[in-house]
Amino acid sequence: MRAVSGSSLAAFQADFVASLFDPLASSALAAQPAFAVCRNTVMSGCIDALQANFPSVARLVGSDWFRAASATYVRTDPPHDGRLLMYGERFADFLAGFEPARELPYLPGVARLDRLWIEAHTAADASAVEAARLAQLSPEQLGATRLAPHPAARWCHVADLPVYSIWSTSRQGIDPPGAFVWHGEGALLTRPAADVQRQPLEASGCVFLDACADGQTLAQAASAALGHAPELDIAALLSQLLSAGALTVGPTPNNGNHP
Secondary structure, rough: OOOOHHHHHHHHHHHHHHHHOOOOOOOOOOOOOOHHHHHHHHHHHHHHHHHHHHHHHHHHOOOHHHHHHHHHHHOOOOOOOOOHHOOOHHHHHOOOOHHHHHOOOOHHHHHHHHHHHHHHOOOOOOOOOOOHHHHOOOHHHHHHHEEOOOOOOEEEEEOOOHHHHHHHHOOOOOOOOOOOOOOOOOEEEOOOOOOOEEEEEOHHHHHHEEEEEEEOOOHHHHHHHHHHOOOOOOOHHHHHHHHHEEEEOOOOOOOOOOO
């Protein structure tokens, strides 16, 4: 048997992958009748993965629309990770530039929240900070304390669009109770135990978590949040984040959890 050189094998693999995701490929591989079966199987598997990873988007637009859009996405951004649960990292960006989705401006935000749910679900475990621990500190000590977002915490805010309300009802598979109030909304996803939890979060809360992720003290994070919303009740916000299990001991480097 003739040995295959590393460069020849790499070239064959690159040609194989390119032919899988390019329906117009004219390679010798693509010309083989059986290759179409392989291509269809791979494409179907990728589309199935996207439909499982973005259930809120799929429910909003319907299966046929979703699968047609996903086929276009797969050809432009095939999987780079064998774990298909992680597939679709750039799907929200794709939808933002996808012409048929132009009349659905909330769709990229819904896709982003579906993606953040996966990230929260698969993130590392860690112990969340308990309120009782912070209650033992003096005001000066508390202000100088650095807390970091929990590894499973994810948050975002979308201006002018009720993305959290749309996403949450679709994610639960229920119809909205009535017309949405068309204003900006934010979301906080955490995983204090085994299950991902979700709740609305004001833009000032996202600013606070951004500051914590950047290694700032609680006093600095509070100042940043108050700069965004002077009427903000910092004590109530901190209580919300602690109850959600969104904070852990810091400091840590910016971990990319926030937009």
